[in-house]
Amino acid sequence: MTRRGLLAGTAASVAVTASASAGGAQQAAGPADAALKTPVSFTVNGKRRELELDNRTSLLDALREHLQLTGTKKGCDHGQCGACTVLVDGRRINACLTLAVMHEGDSITTIEGLGTPTDLHPMQEAFVRHDGFQCGYCTPGQICSAIAVLDEIRAGIPSHVSATLDERPQLTRAELRERMSGNICRCGAYSNIVDAVMDVAGRPA
Numbered sequence: 001m002t003r004r005g006l007l008a009g010t011a012a013s014v015a016v017t018a019s020a021s022a023g024g025a026q027q028a029a030g031p032a033d034a035a036l037k038t039p040v041s042f043t044v045n046g047k048r049r050e051l052e053l054d055n056r057t058s059l060l061d062a063l064r065e066h067l068q069l070t071g072t073k074k075g076c077d078h079g080q081c082g083a084c085t086v087l088v089d090g091r092r093i094n095a096c097l098t099l100a101v102m103h104e105g106d107s108i109t110t111i112e113g114l115g116t117p118t119d120l121h122p123m124q125e126a127f128v129r130h131d132g133f134q135c136g137y138c139t140p141g142q143i144c145s146a147i148a149v150l151d152e153i154r155a156g157i158p159s160h161v162s163a164t165l166d167e168r169p170q171l172t173r174a175e176l177r178e179r180m181s182g183n184i185c186r187c188g189a190y191s192n193i194v195d196a197v198m199d200v201a202g203r204p205a
């Protein structure tokens, strides 16, 4: 066999092998793809929602891309900014760090479920009154977080600022700063945010 003949034969057999393995991959992709989807149903802002989602869909993407609830913001998409904070069964979580299919039967509250433009939630009113935002991008997450923070303090859940595990946490500015530290505001509205939360808690700002 000449060198030219050997090269031509090798090229042909590589092409056949590649096409056979591409076909195999396509065959394998069908059922595997179908297996990636799972039906899930949960309550969002009081309404039952049923979705069939790729198992890898975060709760944040389910809310924003599948339910068009874009009030919950995507900042970092990996748990560092708090922009995506929502309430799940009353507890705050980062929606970008949890898979939607893990929330079967849960009750989820987003910023859209807290108040309306004509009937704001007290925390929303306080943020407006105390000028607790500039661009507003972090604000839905800050408000959801702040509501849960007051519940955590009322329930006696300690933080790093609480002196001991036995001592009930006190509602101080330091306590709020610590508990809200997972919610980043690049506009730096922090002191007004603390004023707003103190106001809702009935303490002097």
Ligand code: FES
Pocket: 073, 074, 075, 076, 077, 078, 079, 080, 081, 082, 083, 084, 085, 094, 095, 096, 097
């Ligand atoms: Fe979820 Fe930043 S978008 S923590």
Ligand code: FES
Pocket: 132, 133, 134, 135, 136, 137, 138, 139, 184, 185, 186, 187, 188, 189
């Ligand atoms: Fe702009 Fe917080 S108000 S990031």
